[in-house]
Amino acid sequence: MFYMVRRTSRSLLSVMVMVALVLLVEDLGLLNGADTYFYDTFIRLSGPRAVSDRIVIVAIDAPSLKAFGRWPLRRNLYADLLDRLKPAAAVGFDLLLTEPTDDDPLLGAAIKRHGRVILPAYFNSATDIVNPSGPLSFARVGHIHLELGIDMTARQVFHSLYGRVAALPSLSSALYELFTGKGFPRQDPLLSRGTGSISQRDLRRINFYGPPDSFARVPLADVLRGKEPAKFFADKIVLVGVTAPGSIDEISTPFSQSRNRMPGVEVHANILNNLLDNSAYRDVPGLLKTALVLLVSLLLCLLYFRLSEKIAVLLWAFTLFLMPSVSFVLLKRAGFWLTPSVFLVSMSLVFISVYLYRLDRATRKLDREYEVMTSLLGWDNHELKHYSHAGGIAGFLSVGGINGKIQRQVRMTEKLLNLHKQLELALKTEREAMDNQVRFVELLSHEYRTPLAIIRANLDILEMKYGDRDGQLSGNYAKMKRAMARLVEVMDTSLGRERLGGSPESGTHEEIELTDFVRSLVCESRELWTERRLELDIEANGEGIARGDRALLKTALLNLLDNAIKYSPDKEPIQVRYTVVERDALVTVTSRGAIIRQDDLEKVFDKFFRGRGSNNTQGAGLGLYLVRKIINQFGGTVTLSSSDPEGTVAEVRIPVENRA
Numbered sequence: 001m002f003y004m005v006r007r008t009s010r011s012l013l014s015v016m017v018m019v020a021l022v023l024l025v026e027d028l029g030l031l032n033g034a035d036t037y038f039y040d041t042f043i044r045l046s047g048p049r050a051v052s053d054r055i056v057i058v059a060i061d062a063p064s065l066k067a068f069g070r071w072p073l074r075r076n077l078y079a080d081l082l083d084r085l086k087p088a089a090a091v092g093f094d095l096l097l098t099e100p101t102d103d104d105p106l107l108g109a110a111i112k113r114h115g116r117v118i119l120p121a122y123f124n125s126a127t128d129i130v131n132p133s134g135p136l137s138f139a140r141v142g143h144i145h146l147e148l149g150i151d152m153t154a155r156q157v158f159h160s161l162y163g164r165v166a167a168l169p170s171l172s173s174a175l176y177e178l179f180t181g182k183g184f185p186r187q188d189p190l191l192s193r194g195t196g197s198i199s200q201r202d203l204r205r206i207n208f209y210g211p212p213d214s215f216a217r218v219p220l221a222d223v224l225r226g227k228e229p230a231k232f233f234a235d236k237i238v239l240v241g242v243t244a245p246g247s248i249d250e251i252s253t254p255f256s257q258s259r260n261r262m263p264g265v266e267v268h269a270n271i272l273n274n275l276l277d278n279s280a281y282r283d284v285p286g287l288l289k290t291a292l293v294l295l296v297s298l299l300l301c302l303l304y305f306r307l308s309e310k311i312a313v314l315l316w317a318f319t320l321f322l323m324p325s326v327s328f329v330l331l332k333r334a335g336f337w338l339t340p341s342v343f344l345v346s347m348s349l350v351f352i353s354v355y356l357y358r359l360d361r362a363t364r365k366l367d368r369e370y371e372v373m374t375s376l377l378g379w380d381n382h383e384l385k386h387y388s389h390a391g392g393i394a395g396f397l398s399v400g401g402i403n404g405k406i407q408r409q410v411r412m413t414e415k416l417l418n419l420h421k422q423l424e425l426a427l428k429t430e431r432e433a434m435d436n437q438v439r440f441v442e443l444l445s446h447e448y449r450t451p452l453a454i455i456r457a458n459l460d461i462l463e464m465k466y467g468d469r470d471g472q473l474s475g476n477y478a479k480m481k482r483a484m485a486r487l488v489e490v491m492d493t494s495l496g497r498e499r500l501g502g503s504p505e506s507g508t509h510e511e512i513e514l515t516d517f518v519r520s521l522v523c524e525s526r527e528l529w530t531e532r533r534l535e536l537d538i539e540a541n542g543e544g545i546a547r548g549d550r551a552l553l554k555t556a557l558l559n560l561l562d563n564a565i566k567y568s569p570d571k572e573p574i575q576v577r578y579t580v581v582e583r584d585a586l587v588t589v590t591s592r593g594a595i596i597r598q599d600d601l602e603k604v605f606d607k608f609f610r611g612r613g614s615n616n617t618q619g620a621g622l623g624l625y626l627v628r629k630i631i632n633q634f635g636g637t638v639t640l641s642s643s644d645p646e647g648t649v650a651e652v653r654i655p656v657e658n659r660a
Helices: 002-027 032-046 061-066 075-083 102-115 173-180 220-224 264-277 286-306 307-332 341-377 392-397 401-466 471-494 514-528 550-566 623-633
Strands: 057-059 090-093 117-123 140-143 154-162 167-170 199-205 216-221 237-242 511-513 534-538 544-547 574-581 583-590 635-643 646-654
Touching: 002 286, 032 154, 032 220, 032 307, 032 341, 057 061, 057 220, 057 264, 061 220, 075 102, 075 220, 090 173, 102 117, 117 167, 117 173, 140 167, 140 173, 154 173, 167 173, 173 237, 173 264, 216 220, 237 264, 286 307, 286 341, 286 623, 307 341, 341 401, 511 514, 511 550, 514 534, 514 550, 514 574, 514 583, 544 550, 550 583, 550 623, 550 646, 623 635, 623 646
Parallel strands: 057 216, 057 237, 090 117, 090 237, 117 140, 534 574
Antiparallel strands: 154 167, 154 199, 511 544, 574 583, 583 646, 635 646
16 A cells, blocks of 8 residues: 555656646747637637727828828828827827938927827837937837737737837837826836847737727828818827738738738737727736646646546546636636646646556556466466566557457456356256255155154054053153154255255245244143253243244254253253344253363354264254254354353344334
8 A cells, every 4th residue: 555655656746747847848938839829719709899989090091192102101291190180189100200301390390289299219239229310309209019929920019128228118008108197017127238138028918809990090191181170089099000001011910810911000009909998918927827737737637546537538628628718718807818738738748647657557457466367277387478577558568568468368268268167067066966965865755754654653553552551651652742743844844945945035934923932832842851841031022023934943943952952961951041132032042061162163053063072962963054054044143152151052043023
């Protein structure tokens, strides 16, 4: 037992080490592909959502480019645009304006007149901020960098970038602060601000509201031509960006399964909307995820060790369905992304490891049982030399391993079938011998009846002829007749195949009122053994009903009385006591004579056994054997004890019923 516990603990530790390796693999990004598939699927399953009516996109679409010339547009158009967007609460440009142009002073003046404009900026290779061109450098800035995945799909954004000497917020977070007047809670940088080091912080996963065109768009040409009234933009956040088909600013999103990519300005609209309604997704902290993976793996490992193989497989299949479901619900209800792949791999690894461990343990147990069976079957080394002795799973994986084990089981089955046939033949021979013995006893019983009948008839003649001459002879004749009748009764009840060869359910089932039965039995015994004194003690609570064969029960008790009389001195009385204890009737026969040896007490109920002190006493060693066989048919027990000075006590215990 200690060995099994130690081995299980060692296996449990091994499983936990493998789970830790899975966590390391996940940290290296080898499971990112599967997690990305789950994430995009969950986003699409969520479906489109309502967007904020406070966000408007001024789109530089194909008609606008056709109306005002090819790209890039003159910046005086943007200055005119800002004057028309004067009622807007904030305006953000998704356009890099770092290259100087002749129109920059006009645009700079328009930005100052509006006062609530955010322009894009970026970090160069030296981690210095590259601001808009000189006349525009005074404006508030924000970065428009998106953290694209390996498949060039936008799923997340860092709202804070820290360079060598300066920090740069995201365009959407800067617009959020400008629009709400609230500060965005930013994390401190992780890396030192040395040359070439950029610290990215405040990661948020983008909770997209739907496919492209989910947000309201107004063409730039319509705004500049006055087709859209200025009051439409009152108290709204306006994002200006390129939406013309084929532009380099088109980005894939989780909704791009039909290759319908989204303009970058609309991606920033999604990010801004997330900040406004606080619906951006966050990753579950790494330490918490690690603890959950270890805890779930440990719990499943313990369950797999305890459950049956069938239930364990069902549990494993259920967890494979449950874990993505939990991840989906957690994403949509709580806004936290818990990567399911590391859980699925860990749970599968735990299941396979425990299954292999249990398979190894089962095969080792099978090998041990096989060794026991081979020793019992008496196989020698010549019969075993063709089989692999590798234990556990190694025996299955070795050359010819599983086939060898199958072949040896086939050999063992053939051996057992041969032994079964030999046993059946031996049992058949034994039954035939027993049937011959029973037939002989029945024949003997039949042959005894004729001499007994002759003796009885001659006793009747002698009694008729000489019985009246002497009263003593008449009494002797009566005693001999009773003995003859008793002998016939014993033969009828003790030698019948159906009565002694059956179970408790066989034979007759008559009700026996034991108080009257024991009293009449003792009275009859006094007439049979007139020279001996029989004492009867019946307790007041002795009423009880037994069910069974009355003649067989009489034979059993008379045999006990006969033994007590034969093995006790003539002057010693025989005590018979009857009582009921709980639901059992107790009949005890006590005699004081020779003490039976302890080692003989264990054998006296065996067939044909006679103790060391019975050599001078007539008998065949069948009396107590018949007593036990009869009492067993009543569902009872018979025991014998012998000690000094209590004497020899035979106790019969029979289940009884109370009379209703």
